[in-house]
Amino acid sequence: MSLPFQFHPGVLLDLRYTLLAISGLFGGPVAAAAPFVVAVGRRVMSGGTGLSVALPLIFMATASGLIAHRFIRGIPDGRSICVVSLAVVFSGTAGFFVKVPFDQWPVVMPSVVAPFALLLFVSAMISSFAISQELKRQEATTLNRIYRAIIEALPDCLNAKDLKGRFIAANPATAALMSSGTAANLIGKTDFDFFPQETARVFRADEEALLRDGKPILIEQRFTRADGVETWLATLKAPFDDDDGKPIGMITHNREITDRKRLESELAQTQRHLADALASMADGLAMFDRKGAQVFNNARYLELFPLTADVRSTGTCLRAIIRAAIERGEEAPVGGDIDDIIERSAAAILSPGDRQMRLADGRWIEARTRVTEEGGSLIVFSDITTSKRTEEELRTLNERLKVMAHTDGLTGLLNRRAFDEALDDLVSRSSQTVAGPSLLMIDVDKFKAYNDTYGHPVGDACLKRVANRVAEIVASYPRSIVARYGGEEIAVIIPQCDKAAALSVARLLCAQVRSMEIEHVGSEKGRVTVSVGIATMNAAGVRGKRDLLGSADEALYAAKAAGRDCVRSCDPSDDAAVVRA
Known part of the structure; x- marks a missing residue:
């Protein structure tokens, strides 16, 4: 150029x-x-x-x-x-x-x-x-x-056929699926050359439907390979036309989905088992999303709340459920603003943790809430009415056992063990500057002679009457304790009681027992009487439990030595002021 x-x-x-x-x-x-x-x-x-x-x-x-x-x-x-x-x-x-x-x-x-x-x-x-x-x-x-390299490297089957179903092109993956060795071995052949007649007829029927309708189709095909392995294919078939728009063949893309179908079958079976398990659960199960809307529940959940079962459905907000439960009388009535109660109840139920609630019909329901990964709540509802009743009965039994363990079987007073525990507690809390507590040791005079004269059953009845009278008199003193100390001895502990008050109570006890006029021919008094020894903490050198018990015991012996039916103090200087009751 x-x-x-x-x-x-x-x-x-x-x-x-x-x-x-x-x-x-x-x-x-x-x-x-x-x-x-x-x-x-x-x-x-x-x-x-x-x-x-x-x-x-x-x-x-x-x-x-x-x-x-x-x-x-x-x-x-x-x-x-x-x-x-x-x-x-x-x-x-x-x-x-x-x-x-x-x-x-x-x-x-x-x-x-x-x-x-x-x-x-x-x-x-x-x-x-x-x-x-x-x-x-x-x-x-x-x-x-x-394109050729892509098609040959494609792990999925890709092939083309003419109008009679004969292969005109295929990639190696198709040859592997058909067990033909190489893709060239497929050219000019049909599915009838590689599959059982019945399987090939089904495949050909799909191709004829495609050519008749002229529209691509997506189907799942199941067949048994030559090696006996059942195989699933996800198949896309599309027609291709010449320049004039007339169909001259079809293109097929196959993807093996055998593993997927197996997993789907296993998943379906697992879901059936899960559904059966949920249906047979003894507990109710409900799930709520992060906004508090119900997304799932089992049948037992509806059985636990029969009055509101119709509103406990998918999509219903928990607050609406609580409102219906209150309005229909399913939940026990509570005072206060209903909107505030609903808001607090919903927040408590949706929060992680365990919560117990009593329904209006007396049943107890426990709600155990756990937060899901999506921010929702999974709640298990259990009817714990039986366990609550058992718990209440057990608590009552334990209280009765505790009372029995601390109660004297004859007199109904506290026993020696309860007395020791109460005295330990009072002594440990007593002030070094304030008088008290005071201890009164009471002994029924010549009680052995009473038993010998009237017999033990009558003696037991007598002791019980005396114990009841002592308990009645001391009951007016706050937190006072009356216990059977041993045999015919009764001990009284009066907190924050000084010597003067203790002497007054002791004289009253002697007078009250004497006034009961219980015949006692074995006593020179002719009736049942008691002797009382008193001791007061932080008085007359009394500084501890041992001192208190010892001093009161010595005072009791002093009262007996003085002729019984009288009161003595652990402080000898008080004896002159003690007047025979």
Whole structure:
């Protein structure tokens, strides 16, 4: 193109402008650089008066191709090639209008410029279209290799068949599924050559339905392979047509889903087992989302709350359920603002932890809440009425056992063990500056003689009457303790009681027992009487439990020695003030 030729006698032209433009159009700056340099160099070496015009036109032709390359970015289409060809025509003919005098234009234009412009345009168009077609061919070849590599590497089965179901193309995965060895062994054959007749007929029926409807279908197919393994396929079948829109075959894509179907079967079985387990649960189960709306429940949950079973359904808010339970009398009535009660109850139930509530019909329900990963709540409701009753009975029994363990069986007073525990507690809490507690040791005078005279049953009845009278008198003193100390001895502990008050109580006890007028022929008094010894903490050197017990015991013996039916104190200085009751 760059070699000059005699276009007209005396006129030498070349097609360098076509070369420059298409080099830039298809190759970009790198491809256009060499032709541009050669064209400029040859034109400079040629010299002549047209040099100043030729160089800008060479640049213009190169620039037109580069500009088109910049904006097209790909294989140029016909319109782009036409535009660049016109730019070539302009670059090749513009010099004539500059160098040829205007009066010669009528001669030069039809004889030189027009034919040369046509030659430039045709050469640019033919060259561009030839290069474009070659590039498209190379691109198609590359794409075919890529597609072929993808299809062959595809782990799923991909194949094409003609209208009669004969394979016309297949990838290795299809050959492996069909156990045909290679994909080439499939060509020209049908499913009847590889599958049992019944299986092949089912597959062919699907293909005929596809060709009849002309629409792609997605189906799941089950068959038994030649090795006896049951296989599942997810199959996409689509028709393909010729240029006139007439179907000429079908394309099939198969993906083996045997493992998925097995997992689905196992999942379905697990879900059935879970549903059976939930249905047979002894506890109610309910799930709520993070907003407090119910999303799941089992049958037992509805059985636990029969009055509100109709509102305990999927999508119902827990607050609405609680409101219905209160309004219908299912939950035990509580005082206060109902909206506040509902809000607090909902917050408590949805929060992690255990909560017990008593229904209006007397049943006890325990709600155990655990938070799910999604922020919702899983709640197990259990009827604990029986266990609560058992617990209450056990607590009552324990209290009775405790009372029995601390109660004297004959008199009904506290026993010696309870007395010791109470005294330990009072002594440990007594102040060093305040008098008390005071201890009164009471003994029924000559009780052995009473038993010998009247017998033990009568003696027991007598002792019980005396114990009851002592308990009645001491009951008016707060937190006082009356216990059977041993045999016919009764001990009384009066907290925060000084010596004077203790002496007063002791004299009253003697008088009250004497006034009961219980006959006692074995006593010189002729009736049942008691002797009382008293001792007060922090008085007369009494500083501890041992001192208190010892002092009271000594005072009791002193009362007996003084003739019985009297009171004595652990402080000898008080004896002068003690008057026989």
